[in-house]
Amino acid sequence: MILTVAVEGYRSLRRLVLPLDRLTVVTGANGVGKSGLYRALRLLGDVAEGRVVAALAEEGGLGSTLWAGPETISRRMTRGEVPVEGAVRRERVALKLGVAFDDFGYAIDLGLPVAARGSLFNRDPEIKAEAVWAGPVLRPANTLARRTGPSVTVLRGRERHVAIGDLPPFETMMTHAADPEGAPEVLAVRERLRAVRFYDHLRTDRAAPSRHPRIGTRTTALAGDGGDLAAAIQTIREIGDADALDRAVDAAFPGAAVAVEERDGLFHLSMRQPGLLRPLGPAELSDGTLRYLLLLAALLTPRPPPLLVFNEPETSLHPDLIAPLAALIGEAASRSQVVVVSHAASLVDRLVEEGAEAVHLTRPLGETLAEGVEPPTWSWPSRR
Structure with missing residues (x-):
């Protein structure tokens, strides 16, 4: 089961770390970032399939999907005392995606490319860092596999070994280092993400x-x-x-x-x-x-599958069908983890009756926030 999903720098999701339950319904008004969260989950599935760069290209490229607001939002901006303005950037431009299961975690950091002379692919984002770890939170001591630049190292026994030294920046270690002998944890995470149905x-x-x-x-x-x-x-x-x-x-x-x-x-x-x-x-x-x-x-x-994700399943349904649909979803949650993204209050209420955890998204100052949700502890892999 996925316990945590983390997204940074993607569309209106400047920094969102969200806990997931066995059955989670994500709701909110139009334009608050529900579809962005859904697409972020799909991108994690694309990572496992080795097509995350292509998927981002289909969305208009990295530049079209990055957070468009300021790097930081101050308290004075939030209170409306000063206008929302950008400042000198302190961190690298990045789009980050991650999940934590009950036993392993995975995260990927995509950034701007280093232009290659003579190449027509200089708009493709590059994979700057990846990590697979044991437990809910990434730490140096529990890192099982790590990718920085072209190098992938894996933990074998008590020692770390270089598994790949020349991984291209457009390819992920999830497809190239998933070895049942040398990196079984990477393989396990990849297959779980591949098995998610959207x-x-x-x-x-x-x-x-x-x-x-x-x-x-x-x-x-x-x-x-x-x-x-x-x-x-x-x-x-x-x-x-x-x-x-x-x-x-x-x-x-x-x-x-x-x-x-x-x-x-x-x-x-x-x-x-x-x-x-x-x-x-x-x-x-x-x-x-x-x-x-x-x-x-x-x-x-x-x-x-381990996870079923539905985006606005209530579309075109008569109100009389909402209750039987919610009952079906509730039953499915006994076999799979289920995430439903919906703005239909009737479906949300019914799913809560079925035991769903409701997450209400808001978007003050353009940033998607989960109302009243305490974000789980999270750490991203370093690029160094």
Whole structure:
């Protein structure tokens, strides 16, 4: 389980260290930084996949994602006694991301590149430092693997050894030093981050992949766009909790049932509802009904991941679907850690009733803060 997530220098997240519970719902008004926190978590997944530089490029590059406010915000600025102004920078420009599990921690520090003559990639951020450590807080004594510049050292027994001496600045030690023999802790952290499932783009538009039949194979993790919905539903029915699936459908749509048929190699999803003489196909379902089925397939996965992260799952749902959705999320939290980002008060309240820890974000002076939350102790790896 992830106990702490830390972000520094990313969008409105100047310095945010946030504790996570088994079920955490992050809420707040529009523009307070909820999506920024969600994207920061996704970037950690991109680190584990070795594509964090590409992911930042897709967001407009490092310059577009860095904190745009002053390096420090004084008490007088906060009280409105003086205007918000910049000063001479004392620290290096950096975008930092980190997580602490109950046994290991990981952090990465990305900074401005050193321009290389003749290269067209001088806008790419460079990885300046990384670390994997034992326990909740990074200290020199509990550092298991450390990257500074091109060098990666790992702890073997009681001695530190150079594992890699020439790691390029655009590649992470998470993909190049994750050795089951020499650095098993790095491998363990990488695989946990790779296993996190993110859902923020479950399509329900008229051209959504889930509205059309497609070839089906056993699907233990619903795709990010929901295109393999029929296969995911059938997988739950065959190797997961079919009774829970039927109960969840009935809780949202009393008397309804979903089924999957295979015709000429293609999987066809249908939904039978009381009063109708024939079942409806996905193309005929409302956006809200289809979205609920997509969320159901993600939450009832027969292979629960260590962490499920949902961004505004309530989009297009009828108010009557909020309660059954919250119940599904609450049940999923008994199998996986779950983080939900939402501005819907009705869903937040229901999730709190399900045992969720609610984190309310605010944004005074442009900086995202967690209201009333005591930040856990945190330390970043040094670049030296």
